[in-house]
Amino acid sequence: MTIEQEFPDLTQWPVLQGALAYWGQTLLILVLLGLGVASFRDIIIRFQDTLSSRGFMAAMVGLPIAILGGILGTVRSLAVGLLEIVALPLGIRRVWAIARLAIQESIRRRVLYVLLLFLVPFLFAGWYLPKAEEGQLLYLVGFTNTTIGWLLLPMVLFVVGMSIPNDLKSRTIQTVVTKPIRRIEFIVGRVLGFMIVFTIVILVMGGVSLAYIYYQVSDQVLRDQWTARVPVYAKVEDPNSSPFYFIKQGVAGLAGTNVGREWNYRSHIEGDTPDEVRWFFTFNPKQFAGVDRTKVGMTFDVFKTTKGNPTRDEDESSGVWASLDFIDLQNPQNKFDRAFRVNNNRLTEITIPTSVLSSGQVLVRAQCVTRNQYIGMAKHDLFLLAREQSFEWNFIKGLITLWLKMLFLTSVAVSASTVLNGFVTVIFTIGAYVVGLVHNFLMEVAGGKILGGGPIESLVRLVTQMNQQADIEQGFIRSVINIFDPILTRFLAAVGAVVPDLSTIETAEYVASGFDIPSWLMMRNALLVVGYVIPVIIVGYFLFRGRETAA
Amino acid sequence: MNKARRRKVQYLVSMVVLFTLMIWVGRSLDTMQRRLQISQESLGRVNPVSGTAQLVLGGFRGVAVTLLWHQAQDLQKQGRFFEIEPIVKSITLLQPHFYSPWEFQSWNFAFNIAAEWEGVRDKYYWIEKGIDFMKAATETNRSKSDLEWYVGYMYFTRFGQSDEKRYLRELFRNDEDLDFVQSQSGVKDNYLVAYDWFTRANGTVLSQNIPPKRMAPHPFLCRPALSRSYYAETLADEGSFGPRIGEGWQLAYRDWVQFGLLGGKDRSKDLLFRLEYSPSEMEALTPEEKHWRYHYNRMVKYDHWKIRCQTEALPELQSAREAIFQANKARESGAYAKSLEFFEKGLPLWRGVMEKTEEYREDMLFKEDCQLMEDDYLRLLAHVGRSTPVRRPFDGLVPPLRDSLASQVQKSADEIKDLVKGQLEGAEPPKAPSPDTPAP
Numbered sequence: 001m002t003i004e005q006e007f008p009d010l011t012q013w014p015v016l017q018g019a020l021a022y023w024g025q026t027l028l029i030l031v032l033l034g035l036g037v038a039s040f041r042d043i044i045i046r047f048q049d050t051l052s053s054r055g056f057m058a059a060m061v062g063l064p065i066a067i068l069g070g071i072l073g074t075v076r077s078l079a080v081g082l083l084e085i086v087a088l089p090l091g092i093r094r095v096w097a098i099a100r101l102a103i104q105e106s107i108r109r110r111v112l113y114v115l116l117l118f119l120v121p122f123l124f125a126g127w128y129l130p131k132a133e134e135g136q137l138l139y140l141v142g143f144t145n146t147t148i149g150w151l152l153l154p155m156v157l158f159v160v161g162m163s164i165p166n167d168l169k170s171r172t173i174q175t176v177v178t179k180p181i182r183r184i185e186f187i188v189g190r191v192l193g194f195m196i197v198f199t200i201v202i203l204v205m206g207g208v209s210l211a212y213i214y215y216q217v218s219d220q221v222l223r224d225q226w227t228a229r230v231p232v233y234a235k236v237e238d239p240n241s242s243p244f245y246f247i248k249q250g251v252a253g254l255a256g257t258n259v260g261r262e263w264n265y266r267s268h269i270e271g272d273t274p275d276e277v278r279w280f281f282t283f284n285p286k287q288f289a290g291v292d293r294t295k296v297g298m299t300f301d302v303f304k305t306t307k308g309n310p311t312r313d314e315d316e317s318s319g320v321w322a323s324l325d326f327i328d329l330q331n332p333q334n335k336f337d338r339a340f341r342v343n344n345n346r347l348t349e350i351t352i353p354t355s356v357l358s359s360g361q362v363l364v365r366a367q368c369v370t371r372n373q374y375i376g377m378a379k380h381d382l383f384l385l386a387r388e389q390s391f392e393w394n395f396i397k398g399l400i401t402l403w404l405k406m407l408f409l410t411s412v413a414v415s416a417s418t419v420l421n422g423f424v425t426v427i428f429t430i431g432a433y434v435v436g437l438v439h440n441f442l443m444e445v446a447g448g449k450i451l452g453g454g455p456i457e458s459l460v461r462l463v464t465q466m467n468q469q470a471d472i473e474q475g476f477i478r479s480v481i482n483i484f485d486p487i488l489t490r491f492l493a494a495v496g497a498v499v500p501d502l503s504t505i506e507t508a509e510y511v512a513s514g515f516d517i518p519s520w521l522m523m524r525n526a527l528l529v530v531g532y533v534i535p536v537i538i539v540g541y542f543l544f545r546g547r548e549t550a551a
Numbered sequence: 552m553n554k555a556r557r558r559k560v561q562y563l564v565s566m567v568v569l570f571t572l573m574i575w576v577g578r579s580l581d582t583m584q585r586r587l588q589i590s591q592e593s594l595g596r597v598n599p600v601s602g603t604a605q606l607v608l609g610g611f612r613g614v615a616v617t618l619l620w621h622q623a624q625d626l627q628k629q630g631r632f633f634e635i636e637p638i639v640k641s642i643t644l645l646q647p648h649f650y651s652p653w654e655f656q657s658w659n660f661a662f663n664i665a666a667e668w669e670g671v672r673d674k675y676y677w678i679e680k681g682i683d684f685m686k687a688a689t690e691t692n693r694s695k696s697d698l699e700w701y702v703g704y705m706y707f708t709r710f711g712q713s714d715e716k717r718y719l720r721e722l723f724r725n726d727e728d729l730d731f732v733q734s735q736s737g738v739k740d741n742y743l744v745a746y747d748w749f750t751r752a753n754g755t756v757l758s759q760n761i762p763p764k765r766m767a768p769h770p771f772l773c774r775p776a777l778s779r780s781y782y783a784e785t786l787a788d789e790g791s792f793g794p795r796i797g798e799g800w801q802l803a804y805r806d807w808v809q810f811g812l813l814g815g816k817d818r819s820k821d822l823l824f825r826l827e828y829s830p831s832e833m834e835a836l837t838p839e840e841k842h843w844r845y846h847y848n849r850m851v852k853y854d855h856w857k858i859r860c861q862t863e864a865l866p867e868l869q870s871a872r873e874a875i876f877q878a879n880k881a882r883e884s885g886a887y888a889k890s891l892e893f894f895e896k897g898l899p900l901w902r903g904v905m906e907k908t909e910e911y912r913e914d915m916l917f918k919e920d921c922q923l924m925e926d927d928y929l930r931l932l933a934h935v936g937r938s939t940p941v942r943r944p945f946d947g948l949v950p951p952l953r954d955s956l957a958s959q960v961q962k963s964a965d966e967i968k969d970l971v972k973g974q975l976e977g978a979e980p981p982k983a984p985s986p987d988t989p990a991p
Contacts, residue, residue, distance in 0.1 A: 320669065
């Protein structure tokens with residue numbers, strides 16, 4: 001299990017407080033920005049009205065009044081809107097009524113048929129998925145998650161995206177808006193109703209998937225991998241120091257020897273030298289109490305500079321060896337060491353006496369023992385196993401991630417559909433989703449970190465079949481690129497700043513690798529999505545308020 | 552007729568016309584496909600999932616394949632090898648008859664990814680994956696002789712030629728997946744399975760009478776004979792002596808002759824230039840034909856292999872090889888007296904074969920084997936304090952190893968000297984700047 005990106009632990013109150021304060025500030029800026037735009041629009045309308053009815057001079061004289069009126073009008077409108085939002089809990093019955101309508105509409109539009117469609121891939125998946133025990137869970141979890149995701153996506157797009165525009169077109173919306181119902185209640189009710197339907201669909205699909213995975217995996221996988229390990233990773237209290245570092249030729253640093261691997265997740269140490277890797281663990285020792293021995297898991301990379309002589313028995317069976325020292329930092333006499341053959345890129349588990357963990361502060365040192373060979377390690381490559389939880393619960397946590405994605409899409413689609421027509425809403429929502437998925441790439445393009453330049457330059461290279469490194473000669477094309485690429489990359493950066501990075505909320509790998517999805521990741525994902533959904537709904541509400549629905 | 556009804560009738564008529572046209576166009580396309588052998592079923596096995604995937608993606612097939620390819624490359628960089636397989640399968644489902652992905656990825660599994668693993672069992676697993684993948688390619692792309700040839704080549708090289716061959720071949724023999732390890736002759740041996748696949752590839756080439764794409768016909772078509780030869784040779788190297796080796800060499804000889812009889816003398820018409828001729832036919836060859844016979848013979852060492860197969864099949868050479876194998880084994884374990892006994896049994900037998908087969912005696916590899924063997928024996932005698940015999944075991948047949956090495960060193964030194972001298976003489980002396988040369 002590799003963890004390339006760490007997020008602040010939002011389960012800790014001070015961290016959460018900071019995050020909420022930042023989110024609040026952003027929301028405030030958004031509100032002020034909205035206020036500014038709306039006021040400006042109002043002022044222009046007032047100015048134009050006077051201009052067309054009483055002439056230019058009167059309009060100029062009346063401008064200060066128009067400005068004042070515009071600002072006051074918008075503030076009033078905003079205040080009313082905000083009051084409606086704050087008063088939302090009072091209208092919970094009306095919200096529920098709208099939600100029920102949305103549920104009925106979904107069922108009427110045969111959304112539940114997707115459950116039948118969902119069974120089709122399962123009929124054939126067994127033929128095409130690899131059967132080997134290694135990686136079996138990875139394939140199966142990956143397959144079920146992808147299938148659920150890809151079936152739900154069009155459902156959300158077409159059912160949600162088309163819903164309000166269809167109501168507007170057929171004017172059935174008038175039967176709703178003429179009732180004593182607030183527009184925020186209408187929007188929230190819609191989102192709620194659709195999400196109830198999607199939750200049912202996800203639960204059914206998840207249940208079928210779990211049963212399918214259970215009956216597909218071999219007995220050995222059920223015995224060894226059907227779990228959710230709760231690991232304790234290296235951690236220190238001081239945020240300015242690293243709990244993991246290398247010592248190379250007597251000097252401490254965050255990297256060891258570079259052996260030339262393209263993926264620089266791990267760094268290596270050379271065998272039969274004093275070079276070593278250190279992990280510092282600070283944890284609550286109570287979680288290990290009550291057992292004599294504790295499991296330690298590790299996944300290291302082996303880089304061999306010589307094959308040895310593979311025709312000799314002893315060389316083949318010897319492999320690459322590492323030694324591990326566990327030292328209790330409170331009582332350095334209390335220690336334990338162990339040498340073992342490294343199983344290249346596979347999770348290896350050893351047991352250590354729990355007594356060495358008694359103080360809650362442990363240093364682990366690793367060295368490569370075999371001459372001329374290297375071992376690669378990263379911070380999350382070694383962990384203490386606190387406990388194991390059920391695979392099923394972890395799978396459900398994985399489904400919650402999927403649910404969060406659907407919540408994001410539903411809110412975007414509902415809000416967008418208040419002003420856009422159905423088909424445009426679908427395109428807009430697909431756009432938001434794709435941008436969310438390729439967010440990282442987009443930001444790299446916007447930041448000029450991708451070879452081959454910005455959008456226009458890439459297009460030129462693509463069409464002229466030019467490689468990414470070659471210079472484009474000075475001339476007309478180069479000038480066009482120089483003018484438009486900076487504009488387009490700034491636009492991309494702006495789009496990237498608005499849409500969340502949906503690729504970072506993925507949790508399927510945790511489930512498939514048999515690791516518990518950490519609570520801080522669940523919290524972070526939930527806050528990320530909810531933090532987006534609230535402003536999206538608010539924006540949707542104000543847009544809907546400004547829209548004429550009466551004929 | 553009112554306007555709406557007229558429009559409906561127009562639509563109906565257009566639909567009927569278009570559908571009729573479609574049927575006609577479809578039929579003619581179908582006939583054309585069959586004639587050019589580019590219809591799904593004439594290209595290879597028809598896969599319903601593959602067909603559906605292609606249909607659903609339509610024009611986005613290429614985009615999807617590119618994205619999947621990138622994903623597979625990224626996963627490989629991150630060492631997430633087990634996740635690559637389903638992605639690669641998806642690529643081949645989308646483009647089943649584009650055989651570069653099949654070829655690239657099966658090589659990737661069997662060579663690159665296998666090399667990333669440290670244990671031999673892991674390497675074996677990925678070699679097997681690569682080969683199975685290439686086999687699937689041969690089913691989906693019928694009549695592609697190159698793919699069939701590569702299956703044989705991977706069995707041949709990955710299990711038989713790599714550094715870990717001893718372990719890999721052992722794992723191969725103990726593998727219970729008979730579809731993968733059993734040859735048509737019923738023996739579990741990588742060279743014999745390779746033989747079956749090379750023979751199949753040859754069958755495809757010869758039946759279509761189209762030369763292979765990636766290779767000249769001679770090295771391509773000689774592979775079945777080469778596999779049989781290596782099979783017999785490897786058995787002896789591994790110490791599995793018995794009648795199987797002699798039979799193996801005899802069968803290999805038959806295969807070489809069969810290969811030599813393929814083709815003809817007309818290079819513009821025949822698939823390959825024939826190599827096997829009776830003495831009278833050989834006499835009758837024109838100088839140009841002789842030149843090409845010499846050229847292609849050198850390309851695949853045809854004469855060498857024929858002589859070698861004939862000689863190695865001799866029972867006395869097998870006895871000699873067995874004795875020398877035992878001598879080396881005893882020497883490595885420190886049983887010097889026993890080793891010398893085996894040497895003294897094996898070397899005269901070996902000499903007898905050499906005296907009988909003048910042609911093979913001149914073979915460089917055979918000569919080297921003799922010299923090394925003789926040197927081992929003489930050094931062992933000196934080591935145990937026994938006097939060296941008055942006459943070397945191969946006296947009069949091959950020069951001693953040390954003389955050969957000394958003469959080789961001398962030859963190389965002379966060559967270097969000539970080269971340096973030539974360069975010094977050939978180089979122009981540096982010119983003195985002329986007074987008219989303008990300042991830079």
